[in-house]
Amino acid sequence: MIPRTIFSSEHEAFRDTVRRFIEEYVVPNHAAWEKAGEVPRDLWLKAGELGLLCCNVPEEYGGMGGDFLHSAILIEEMARAGATGPTFYLHSDIVAPYLVDFGTEDQKQKWLPKMATGEVVVALGMTEPSGGSDVQAMRTQALRDGDEYVINGQKVWITNGHTADLLLLACKTDPKARAKGVSLILVETNRPGFSRGRKLEKIGCKAQDTAELFFADVRVPVTNLIGEEGSGFKLLMTQLAQERLVQAIRGVSSSEAALQWTIDYVVDRKMFGHTLADFQNTRFKLAELRAELLAQRVFVDRCIELHLKGELDATDAAASKLITTELQGRVMDQCLQFFGGWGYSLEYPIARAFLDARMCRIGGGTAEVMKQIIANSMLPKVSKPS
Numbered sequence: 274m275i276p277r278t279i280f281s282s283e284h285e286a287f288r289d290t291v292r293r294f295i296e297e298y299v300v301p302n303h304a305a306w307e308k309a310g311e312v313p314r315d316l317w318l319k320a321g322e323l324g325l326l327c328c329n330v331p332e333e334y335g336g337m338g339g340d341f342l343h344s345a346i347l348i349e350e351m352a353r354a355g356a357t358g359p360t361f362y363l364h365s366d367i368v369a370p371y372l373v374d375f376g377t378e379d380q381k382q383k384w385l386p387k388m389a390t391g392e393v394v395v396a397l398g399m400t401e402p403s404g405g406s407d408v409q410a411m412r413t414q415a416l417r418d419g420d421e422y423v424i425n426g427q428k429v430w431i432t433n434g435h436t437a438d439l440l441l442l443a444c445k446t447d448p449k450a451r452a453k454g455v456s457l458i459l460v461e462t463n464r465p466g467f468s469r470g471r472k473l474e475k476i477g478c479k480a481q482d483t484a485e486l487f488f489a490d491v492r493v494p495v496t497n498l499i500g501e502e503g504s505g506f507k508l509l510m511t512q513l514a515q516e517r518l519v520q521a522i523r524g525v526s527s528s529e530a531a532l533q534w535t536i537d538y539v540v541d542r543k544m545f546g547h548t549l550a551d552f553q554n555t556r557f558k559l560a561e562l563r564a565e566l567l568a569q570r571v572f573v574d575r576c577i578e579l580h581l582k583g584e585l586d587a588t589d590a591a592a593s594k595l596i597t598t599e600l601q602g603r604v605m606d607q608c609l610q611f612f613g614g615w616g617y618s619l620e621y622p623i624a625r626a627f628l629d630a631r632m633c634r635i636g637g638g639t640a641e642v643m644k645q646i647i648a649n650s651m652l653p654k655v656s657k658p659s
């Protein structure tokens with residue numbers, strides 16, 4: 274294996290803490306959370322106590338003052354354990370950066386310390402029933418009325434939607450405009466007029482609470498606006514590079530774990546007087562997956578390095594999400610096959626990983642949207658779809 278060089282010994286010590294946390298608090302309980310369709314608040318509080326939430330938020334706002342490598346470690350270890358329920362990455366590495374980078378001092382002081390302890394759990398509300406890929410076409414409106422915005426509309430597929438105390442909501446402050454009409458607004462979920470619909474029944478990621486959200490004349494103060502009015506689309510585009518890198522890290526790490534479970538299984542499984550590992554088909558298929566994963570691991574580590582310097586652009590981040598999640602799909606499918614019927618049993622982690630992986634080519638921007646971003650960076654733009 275080409276050695277990984279991005280982490281210091283201090284980071285590796287942090288990894289030990291993360292692994293102990295996962296072994297003690299996550300692994301024994303994940304199946305129960307899958308049945309419940311959500312993760313209890315106690316887990317968030319425990320993670321907060323151990324400094325695992327908002328790792329790279331500055332200490333003055335209650336974070337650990339770490340860097341993105343601390344986040345990467347938590348993301349990797351959760352993915353390796355198949356722990357898709359606790360969505361710490363969404364809270365700490367997708368929503369928190371909007372507050373850190375674009376929030377006012379008051380917003381940072383009010384929310385970040387409680388996000389770091391787990392007292393406040395957050396969600397990101399972008400997708401609507403009418404579509405998620407075409408962000409500029411969203412319909413949820415926040416219209417100004419004096420010192421308040423009045424919000425009306427609906428969101429769907431919102432991770433943490435049932436448990437969140439605070440939403441980072443993407444909505445139209447100018448419904449006639451496309452990109453320039455989009456703003457980002459913080460919405461406390463105890464505001465009158467806000468309600469949550471059903472928890473969506475999904476094929477995988479079952480411990481994640483994924484909800485529909487409704488807004489009927491929800492009033493929030495204008496001080497809840499993040500950045501400037503109409504800047505929401507631009508801010509989203511800035512932060513989506515990190516979101517896509519997060520998905521790429523998850524993709525490679527869960528694929529590596531699945532490959533290891535499969536190696537352990539085929540070495541043990543006996544048939545026709547041999548082990549499953551003795552067959553050339555097994556050896557070659559696993560060798561191919563290993564070679565592809567090795568290349569992706571090196572690529573993703575390079576993307577992390579660039580991101581730490583603020584140099585990872587949206588196109589390369591899209592490429593990292595595209596190729597890692599597509600390989601993840603192939604790894605899970607091929608690895609499941611080696612388990613035979615047991616691969617079809619949810620008692621085996623490979624079956625859950627197979628189902629969980631399917632969302633990775635959809636959530637956080639679909640594979641097709643990633644291809645559009647990459648294509649637009651190298652070809653003339655087309656005004657009509659082909």
Ligand SMILES: Cc1cc2nc3c(=O)[nH]c(=O)nc-3n(C[C@H](O)[C@H](O)[C@H](O)COP(=O)(O)OP(=O)(O)OC[C@H]3O[C@@H](n4cnc5c(N)ncnc54)[C@H](O)[C@@H]3O)c2cc1C
Nearest residue numbers: 397398399400404405406430431432632636637638639641
């Ligand atoms: C488990 C899960 C969790 C999620 N969590 C969140 C969350 O926390 N917050 C949130 O806001 N959203 C969340 N989402 C929503 C997710 O981001 C959207 O599902 C995704 O962006 C796609 O939007 P859509 O489902 O409306 O599909 P659509 O946008 O309707 O897309 C349908 C199909 O059209 C394709 N398509 C779109 N554009 C193009 C194009 N230009 N060229 C070719 N094909 C195209 C898509 O790739 C897709 O195959 C989550 C989704 C899932 C499944």
